[in-house]
Amino acid sequence: MKELSRTASAVKASTTLAIASMAKEMQMKGIDVVGFGTGEPDFATPENICRAAHAAIDAGKTKYTPAAGIPALRQAVADRLRADYGLDYKASQIVVASGAKHNVYIMMVTLLNPGDEVIIPAPYWLTYEEAVRMAGGVPVSVSAGEESMFKITPEQLEAAVTDRTKLFMINNPCNPTGTLYTESELRALCAVCVKHDLYIMADEIYSGLVYDGQAFTSVASLGEDVKERTILITGVSKSYAMTGWRIGYAAANEQIAQVMSNYISHSTGAPSTISQFAAVEALTGPQDTIYAMRDVFEERRNYFVDRVSRIDGVSCVKPEGAFYIMMSVREQIGRTLGGRVIRSGDDFALSLLEQEHVAVVPCAGFGAPDYVRWTYAASLDEIREGLDRLERFLKG
Template sequence: MYKQMKARGEDVVGFGAGEPDFPTPERIKAAGIAAIMGDHTRYTPASGLPSLKEAACLRLKLDCGVEYTPDQIVVASGAKHNVYIALMTLCNPGDEVVILAPYWVSYSEMVQQAGAVPVIVAATEAQQFKVSAAQLEAAITENTKVVMLNSPSNPTGMVYSREELQAIADVCVRRNVYVIADEIYCNLIYDDLEFVSFASLGEDVKERTILINGVSKSYAMTGWRVGYAAANKQIAKVMGNYLSHSTSAPSTVSQYAAIEALTGTQEDIDAMRLEFQERRDHLVERMNRIEGVSCLRPQGAFYVMMNMESFIGKEMYGQMIHDDVDFAKLFLEKGKVATVPCSSFAAPGYIRWSYATSMREIDKGLDRLEQFIKNA
């Protein structure tokens, strides 16, 4: 609906995009152009260029404190693709996959595509949207094969601490289950908070972990479609085999650009992170001053979860608000602001705002939120 309104020329503000609004850094674009001009346009090995796998190993060591060898790396068409391949590799029909919620909506859909059963374990706002080890333990059965964890989180922006991750890791090792740790936002952490990679918590943990990362969020390269997974050699080999019989590797040109992203200067990441932090601070401060809504201060990624539960069961603009979906739809129709209702993220009563947009647009959206609530 947002795109249709935009196409009609309506002045709609969008906060739904899960991608940086910055351009891909010039050095990375230049590497892609150089690959084209150098005729690096043929097939690569199905699981990615050896030099890109080496670059991924370097980045994982420097950013995440974990060491892998190139034969443990699988390059695919985005982090999302790697999550899917990991599930297809690990799951048999009837296996259970525990998903720590709130979670990115595609997780449960991909689990079902693999023939497995999603088991949703949700954390509340009082828990800072972080599932406890005790909750996880209670959800694991003899059929559990995998636990899915995303930190920093989409949609909450929250980051699991070392202690919280260690408690979860202890459960997973004791119950002998695999963990798909989606760490695609690992470089977008604020307030000098420590980022802890799940695989860094010990060899037993690392052996059971399929670590997911990529270049899309940190380097503003969403459309280049390059992600990578790191796993033990056996799992990595099977994931590579799956790729060879399905999509094969991502675009060769994109892979060369990704090598530059991972091995070149990281100053562009720092600049983007500082801008995101400034936007976050402004959005959170203003949103918490608006009557009827509130939000936690996210620690990473570029999302804010707005609590709008006070409007459930009330009438706005002649319509009853039954849930966050009703609120988001009405906000778009009457307020001309596009957001994402979080019921599909296992977080009913919340609306996700992405601050991967300009400060001007953030203020515009918040101004409209105030008027939308005031005039209801």
């Protein structure tokens, strides 16, 4: 048999999904696993949104739609971006895809030619590197550690730029760190991008989940020269508890939006019609349920961080947004836990799952090998139980 595509064969499976499937297998065997793996809200999708989906089915809205989404949804996205962040986009600049993840990939194939470099601040969401490679690009990571709250500086960005750099990616608030860049920090990074004529991918899917009353600044609001080169990626999955509906959307200049739409027309065709009608309701209906969910996440974050600060041998920075905790397991390196020598976050996560049946995600794939990621998109009872088990595990 002839060789498969080298690009496709090099793609690594998502570690997040791998841990989740190991945990599911254990659960199916009757093992009581506490899961902190996948990043999805544990809340049900709000009722008004579900009703809109039923209404769409009842009204026979079950046919193909235009590739970049139904006009009502593209308009609803534009209106919401204006209401929430003061952004001025026309409906024609909005591209709806089958999840924000799909739009990340579509954007890559729209922008990149073979060998183009993409700068990604590390730790990063693990899909970014793979998506860059899948589109023939070269990921270049720039690391920021705990001491800078996992934020890179404009000097670091500048130093990573070469004549092959095409795109800078920023995820704010960040998965996995929960880091939130301020307006002035973003301005300084964007100035480097303008200076070197780079595109900017701003993944703002967690923008609705920012805590302590802090302000969120959308990159595209930082001036026309920034907006023109920015591809804003967001969607309903996280803020509206709609992960399974698979609706994400991008906002970009007309040319980029058109090429992305053409690409979608020959790949998925269009996102699910029923989900699109549900997303219209999410964006135009009452928003109070999402504020209520955010408040619950904030309460869980506070509990989580407080407990971790009292556990010897692990640590975390207080996240300002999203729903993840990056836990440093550096002090555990070299110990034997659950019969396994811990050499990295991978060993730690595997041993914790086998020994105490707690599923967390090792962060090597996120560019941070000495860390594991927990999500607090889990109930307070689960968080309490998971941390009790962690304490027991660390006793060795």
